[in-house]
Every structure is written in structure tokens, then in C-alpha cells.
Amino acid sequence: MSMTVEELLTTTRAVRKRLDLDKPVPPEVIEECLDLAIQAPTGGNQQGWRFVVVTDADKRKALAEWYRDAWGFAYKNQGEDAMATARPEIEDQQRRVYRSADFLADNLERVPVHVIPCILGTLPEGTPAWMAASFLGSIIPAVWSFQLALRSRGLGSAYTTLHLAHHKEAGELLGIPETVTQVALLPVAYTKGTNFKPAERRPATEVTYWNTWKQSRI
Numbered sequence: 078m079s080m081t082v083e084e085l086l087t088t089t090r091a092v093r094k095r096l097d098l099d100k101p102v103p104p105e106v107i108e109e110c111l112d113l114a115i116q117a118p119t120g121g122n123q124q125g126w127r128f129v130v131v132t133d134a135d136k137r138k139a140l141a142e143w144y145r146d147a148w149g150f151a152y153k154n155q156g157e158d159a160m161a162t163a164r165p166e167i168e169d170q171q172r173r174v175y176r177s178a179d180f181l182a183d184n185l186e187r188v189p190v191h192v193i194p195c196i197l198g199t200l201p202e203g204t205p206a207w208m209a210a211s212f213l214g215s216i217i218p219a220v221w222s223f224q225l226a227l228r229s230r231g232l233g234s235a236y237t238t239l240h241l242a243h244h245k246e247a248g249e250l251l252g253i254p255e256t257v258t259q260v261a262l263l264p265v266a267y268t269k270g271t272n273f274k275p276a277e278r279r280p281a282t283e284v285t286y287w288n289t290w291k292q293s294r295i
């Protein structure tokens with residue numbers, strides 16, 4: 078699939094309902110996209126990234142159950158209206174996100190590949206913000222590159238963090254050492270169709286301040 082850089086950057090969406098749950102994903106495609114992902118920057122060039130790719134059905138089911146538990150706690154129990162009315166200016170968009178996220182929570186185990194990006198090390202309580210920023214900033218760019226690479230090959234994903242409420246159990250299930258931090262879980266599959274659109278966003282000029290922060294523009 079060929080697309081311009083602009084198209085790739087503006088149409089890589091969180092894909093949930095349009096993940097093709099029935100089409101197998103060859104391991105080579107995941108490996109190729111991860112090869113692209115690890116060209117991303119890391120603090121001090123540490124390259125402490127690790128990626129746990131989960132295709133085993135029983136393991137995906139366990140991850141999905143922990144994910145659903147957190148979804149229920151964080152969103153489902155509050156309901157769609159809570160998410161919508163919290164951001165009245167984009168209520169419709171928020172309702173769509175809620176329904177899409179609810180679908181993912183119901184079907185996560187059916188997504189053929191779960192990728193859990195990890196980084197070597199942990200964030201002890203009280204870690205200063207600048208250290209936390211360096212730590213997470215050394216894996217998140219790679220995750221986004223991975224998502225872009227997937228999109229360029231007709232696959233989709235969504236950045237999710239809810240399973241982290243059960244990171245200990247997930248770590249035990251997958252044999253991830255306690256000295257390693259999981260940062261997300263990306264459900265990955267081919268997409269049904271590839272025509273995704275740019276999302277509505279506030280213009281960058283409204284959220285950009287040149288030289289001095291402008292309080293009135295929040």
C-alpha cells in the first residue's frame with residue numbers, strides 16, 4: 078500500500094471495530110514493523126526496548142479478561158454519557174470512541190496478535206518527573222513508529238494501557254521479569270479496508286505558544 082507521509086501521519090487511527098479478526102497475520106510482518114520501530118530515538122541511546130508478541134489463544138484470553146476488568150472499572154461502569162459529557166465540545170467523537178473501545182474490550186481475545194512493548198527498568202515511587210519522562214520517552218516513540226509501520230502495510234492497532242492495571246498478573250503469565258516495565262498492549266490485525274480519515278482536532282495554532290505560555294488560550 079503506497080501513501081504519502083502526510084496521509085500516513087493523518088490517517089493512522091486507533092483501530093478497533095475495523096480490525097479483521099479472521100485474517101491471519103504472518104509473524105514476518107510483525108518482525109518487519111518492529112525492525113522499523115527500533116529506529117526510534119531513546120534517551121542516552123539506551124535501546125532498552127523489548128516487545129512481547131502474544132499469539133497464544135489462552136494467553137490472549139487471560140489478557141482480555143484483565144483488560145475488561147479495568148475497562149469496567151475505568152469507563153463501562155460510568156457509561157457512555159460520562160465520557161461524552163466530560164468533553165461536550167467533541168461529544169460525538171467521544172461517543173464513537175466509547176463504543177469502539179467497548180467493542181475492543183468485548184473482543185480483545187479475538188484480535189490475532191497482542192504486542193506488549195516493554196522497557197528495561199522500573200519507575201520507583203517518587204521518581205522525579207524528568208526521569209519518568211526520559212524513561213517512558215525511550216519506548217513510546219518506537220511504539221508509535223510501529224503503529225505507523227503497521228498502517229503502511231494494511232494493518233491496524235490501538236495504543237491501549239488498561240491491561241496495565243493487572244501488569245503483575247500479565248507479567249507472570251508471560252514470564253516478564255519484575256525488573257521490566259510493560260507500557261502498553263497493542264491489539265494488531267489487518268484492517269477491514271484501508272480508507273481511514275484524519276480525525277477532527279483543534280488547530281495546532283490554538284494549542285501552540287511561541288515563546289510564552291498564554292493562559293487565556295487553554
Ligand SMILES: Cc1cc2nc3c(=O)[nH]c(=O)nc-3n(C[C@H](O)[C@H](O)[C@H](O)COP(=O)(O)O)c2cc1C
Nearest residue numbers: 089090091092174178181235236237238239240276
Ligand atoms: C496513553 C494512551 C492510552 C490509551 N489507552 C487506551 C485503552 O486502554 N483502550 C483503548 O481502547 N484506547 C486507548 N487509547 C487510544 C485512544 O482512545 C485514542 O488514541 C483516541 O481516542 C484518539 O483516537 P485516534 O488515535 O484514532 O485519533 C489510548 C491512547 C493513548 C495515547
